[in-house]
Amino acid sequence: MTTADADATTSPGPVVVAEAVAVRQGGRELLREVTLDVRRGRVLVLRGPSGAGKSTLLRCLNGLVWPDAGVVRLDGADLRSLPAPAVRRRVALVSQTPVMLPGTVADNLAYGLASPGPDRLTRAAAAAALPSALLDRDAAELSGGERARVAIARALTRDPEVLLLDEPTAALDADAAATITTTVRALADTGLAVVVATHDDTLAAAIADEVATLPTGGRGAG
Numbered sequence: 001m002t003t004a005d006a007d008a009t010t011s012p013g014p015v016v017v018a019e020a021v022a023v024r025q026g027g028r029e030l031l032r033e034v035t036l037d038v039r040r041g042r043v044l045v046l047r048g049p050s051g052a053g054k055s056t057l058l059r060c061l062n063g064l065v066w067p068d069a070g071v072v073r074l075d076g077a078d079l080r081s082l083p084a085p086a087v088r089r090r091v092a093l094v095s096q097t098p099v100m101l102p103g104t105v106a107d108n109l110a111y112g113l114a115s116p117g118p119d120r121l122t123r124a125a126a127a128a129a130l131p132s133a134l135l136d137r138d139a140a141e142l143s144g145g146e147r148a149r150v151a152i153a154r155a156l157t158r159d160p161e162v163l164l165l166d167e168p169t170a171a172l173d174a175d176a177a178a179t180i181t182t183t184v185r186a187l188a189d190t191g192l193a194v195v196v197a198t199h200d201d202t203l204a205a206a207i208a209d210e211v212a213t214l215p216t217g218g219r220g221a222g
């Protein structure tokens with residue numbers, strides 16, 4: 001079991017809790033049993049070798065994957081008892097390879113929003129360190145670092161309480177990675193709960209309030 005508990009004397013209560021969560025498929029463990037707390041204003045970094053189940057755990061935390069054992073709670077409520085769209089809005093996942101939709105950056109940020117007012121888009125862009133001049137750019141023309149920030153901004157337009165980032169600096173150069181690092185730290189400092197799965201030692205060292213290390217996965221479940 002892996003446990004990552006924040007100092008209860010200085011941190012607010014957890015917004016998301018994974019209790020003995022495990023995922024299996026065809027007799028294989030995709031995620032070995034893990035228990036952890038995700039707290040507002042804190043960055044929890046998930047470490048572990050490739051295949052340990054970091055992405056799978058992130059998907060459990062926002063209900064895209066149901067664990068075969070254990071429970072995920074959002075403010076105390078079992079995720080399975082909550083409507084999926086509400087969970088997805090409150091717990092936003094930015095995938096490892098974010099897809100840019102056709103159109104401008106603003107179109108990408110507004111996608112799926114019922115009321116995409118310009119203020120909402122500008123606020124989200126600023127929080128993700130995207131200059132407002134980029135909003136009118138064709139999303140297909142962005143650099144990798146800009147795409148990563150658009151993906152974070154797109155998640156932020158929903159005003160999530162928890163932000164899940166899967167390898168946010170993968171394939172970025174040092175400058176772009178440093179921008180992401182600063183951005184993620186600043187988001188947590190505004191009160192967002194952040195979980196980052198990463199192999200990037202520099203990122204982990206710069207932003208982690210807690211670290212949970214998953215052991216090697218992919219084992220037989222017996």
Ligand SMILES: Nc1ncnc2c1ncn2[C@@H]1O[C@H](COP(=O)(O)OP(=O)(O)OP(=O)(O)O)[C@@H](O)[C@H]1O
Pocket residue numbers: 025029030031048049050051052053054055056057197217218
């Ligand atoms: N959709 C899927 N169907 C079947 N097996 C899967 C699926 N997604 C992931 N797996 C398997 O689940 C295990 C955990 O994968 P996961 O991507 O969660 O690990 P990870 O720690 O995020 O890896 P990496 O660091 O390489 O991104 C691996 O054995 C992987 O092959």
